[in-house]
Amino acid sequence: MRFKRTRSGASLKLKIGAVAGLLFLHLPLLLIFLYAFTTEEKSYQFPPPDYTLKWFGVVWERQDIWDAFGLSLRIALIATGAAIVLGTLAAAAVARTRFFGREAVSLLIILPIALPGVVTGIALRSAFDIADIPFSFWTIVLGHATFCVVVVYNNAVARLRRTSPSLLEASLDLGANGFQTFRYVLLPNLATALLAGGMLAFALSFDEVIVTTFTAGQQTTLPIWMLSELVRPRQRPVTNVVAVFVVIITFLPILMAYYFTRGGEATAGHGK
Amino acid sequence: MAQRGVLMNQPADGILGRVSDLFFRKPGLLLLILLGPPLIWIGVVYVGSLVALLVQSFYSIDEFSGRIVREFTLKTYAELLRPSNLDIVLRTVLMAASVTVVSALIAFPIAYYAARFARGWVKGLFFIAVMLPLWSSYLVRVYAWKLILANEGVLNWTVEKVGLTPLVDALLSMPVIGGPSLSFSYIGTFLVFVYLWLPFMILPIQAALERVPASMLEASGDLGARPGQTFRKVIFPLALPGIVAGSIFTFSLTLGDYIAPQIVGSSRLFIGQAVYMHQGTAGNLPMAAAFSMVPIVVMAIYLWIAKRMGAFNAL
Numbered sequence: 266m267r268f269k270r271t272r273s274g275a276s277l278k279l280k281i282g283a284v285a286g287l288l289f290l291h292l293p294l295l296l297i298f299l300y301a302f303t304t305e306e307k308s309y310q311f312p313p314p315d316y317t318l319k320w321f322g323v324v325w326e327r328q329d330i331w332d333a334f335g336l337s338l339r340i341a342l343i344a345t346g347a348a349i350v351l352g353t354l355a356a357a358a359v360a361r362t363r364f365f366g367r368e369a370v371s372l373l374i375i376l377p378i379a380l381p382g383v384v385t386g387i388a389l390r391s392a393f394d395i396a397d398i399p400f401s402f403w404t405i406v407l408g409h410a411t412f413c414v415v416v417v418y419n420n421a422v423a424r425l426r427r428t429s430p431s432l433l434e435a436s437l438d439l440g441a442n443g444f445q446t447f448r449y450v451l452l453p454n455l456a457t458a459l460l461a462g463g464m465l466a467f468a469l470s471f472d473e474v475i476v477t478t479f480t481a482g483q484q485t486t487l488p489i490w491m492l493s494e495l496v497r498p499r500q501r502p503v504t505n506v507v508a509v510f511v512v513i514i515t516f517l518p519i520l521m522a523y524y525f526t527r528g529g530e531a532t533a534g535h536g537k
Numbered sequence: 538m539a540q541r542g543v544l545m546n547q548p549a550d551g552i553l554g555r556v557s558d559l560f561f562r563k564p565g566l567l568l569l570i571l572l573g574p575p576l577i578w579i580g581v582v583y584v585g586s587l588v589a590l591l592v593q594s595f596y597s598i599d600e601f602s603g604r605i606v607r608e609f610t611l612k613t614y615a616e617l618l619r620p621s622n623l624d625i626v627l628r629t630v631l632m633a634a635s636v637t638v639v640s641a642l643i644a645f646p647i648a649y650y651a652a653r654f655a656r657g658w659v660k661g662l663f664f665i666a667v668m669l670p671l672w673s674s675y676l677v678r679v680y681a682w683k684l685i686l687a688n689e690g691v692l693n694w695t696v697e698k699v700g701l702t703p704l705v706d707a708l709l710s711m712p713v714i715g716g717p718s719l720s721f722s723y724i725g726t727f728l729v730f731v732y733l734w735l736p737f738m739i740l741p742i743q744a745a746l747e748r749v750p751a752s753m754l755e756a757s758g759d760l761g762a763r764p765g766q767t768f769r770k771v772i773f774p775l776a777l778p779g780i781v782a783g784s785i786f787t788f789s790l791t792l793g794d795y796i797a798p799q800i801v802g803s804s805r806l807f808i809g810q811a812v813y814m815h816q817g818t819a820g821n822l823p824m825a826a827a828f829s830m831v832p833i834v835v836m837a838i839y840l841w842i843a844k845r846m847g848a849f850n851a852l
Binding site: 279289291297308309364376388407443469475478491516519 | 575589665792826
């Protein structure tokens with residue numbers, strides 16, 4: 266008889282399967298980094314004939330890329346701000362109280378991300394057409410904020426569910442009013458979850474292209490700039506370098522979001 | 538008691554205190570104020586847009602002037618049912634189905650290892666490794682496959698070194714899935730889709746497997762089941778809700794994507810591309826709207842079947 270509980274390790278087959286799967290997920294991204302240094306301009310030759318840092322300088326000088334980057338950054342910041350406010354309000358309503366139509370509200374908030382992106386895009390495009398709203402900076406922000414709300418909402422709801430209601434009751438018992446309770450008890454508890462949700466919303470918005478192409482008109486965000494380069498490659502080395510920057514700019518907030526919410530709760534659930 | 542707190546701070550707090558007392562006495566009012574902005578936003582912007590989409594799909598386009606006629610008609614839906622359009626729908630649904638199956642096969646070992654064996658920092662590493670690609674760099678990840686699948690790219694280089702070039706050529710010469718090269722064939726599109734949506738399959742399967750107690754698997758072994766039997770009779774049925782949840786994502790995302798098949802794939806259209814083409818170059822917004830009803834309907838049917846199979850009960 267065995268009394269000690271033994272947990273036999275993973276079988277070799279399982280280990281190979283898991284590692285191979287993770288390599289499949291990440292090797293292509295490493296390749297992007299490799300290609301940023303290639304000297305080859307006309308093709309995607311592998312292995313690269315030689316390596317150079319020249320293209321980073323070329324990208325630095327390109328005003329059109331800076332403009333696209335600036336536009337994406339402004340859109341992502343404003344959309345994230347709107348999403349944090351709206352997502353927090355909705356989360357506070359859904360997490361604390363039970364009311365008629367509560368399930369419908371959470372479904373409604375998740376909908377923009379559950380339906381295929383092309384549906385969200387064409388729906389917004391149809392609405393702008395029917396309401397005769399011309400495309401502008403704000404039509405892009407409108408679309409982005411709509412699907413970013415769910416990210417903040419998911420993080421905030423998860424945190425609120427873990428925050429004990431007796432904390433709030435204690436605060437009220439000790440004489441704080443509702444606003445003081447919010448400021449000194451609820452907000453400090455919620456802050457990192459909101460920060461994490463905001464980070465993910467930023468990454469999502471900064472990188473978004475499927476909805477954006479329907480709501481942007483003539484504006485060029487960084488992903489739209491990249492898309493046009495992918496469809497008709499003109500400056501492959503420049504695109505390679507921009508790709509590296511996009512990876513880094515979106516990876517950083519995601520890693521920070523993980524850092525803020527690690528331990529126990531899943532980061533924002535899943536769903537894009 | 539909470540009520541006493543309210544009584545105690547009544548006179549001192551001025552307007553903020555009085556407002557906060559009001560909220561305490563009338564929680565419905567607070568709820569209304571909390572829910573108002575997000576509901577107005579989502580309700581007006583998003584649901585309004587979906588209604589606009591539905592309305593738009595019942596408009597039609599005047600063939601001579603190319604302008605949208607804003608009158609109710611079923612003409613656009615009749616055009617949607619042309620054989621060439623049905624081909625697009627069938628092609629997309631078949632692609633979505635095969636992407637879903639293969640994603641599940643690749644995702645399972647990762648999810649199983651992460652749920653059962655990974656501990657401490659390894660577990661965190663697995664989580665980050667899945668989260669990073671899920672949240673970011675959609676375009677860059679498509680682009681990576683353009684590099685990989687190019688004729689002069691890394692895949693062909695590897696295949697040549699290993700001496701498998703005849704095998705790839707044989708694959709490419711097959712009737713439907715083949716094409717002039719990997720990046721201009723369905724095989725290429727398929728690989729990109731699997732790569733893109735794999736994280737969406739891993740996370741729900743892992744979540745389902747995390748809930749299976751290790752003692753249950755030990756019990757199965759103690760009762761004489763071989764590892765294969767334990768997998769078929771215990772692990773797989775318990776993981777199934779996770780697989781179904783993941784398949785909802787992989788299916789829905791494949792149905793709605795129009796960028797990946799445009800960059801890596803043959804010139805034959807998928808639903809997303811048809812929607813994009815109709816609204817853009819063709820300027821036929823009603824047709825685009827009608828076409829985008831297809832993924833919505835397909836997803837509704839898919840969810841209904843999943844529900845009938847009892848897949849949501851265990852979630």
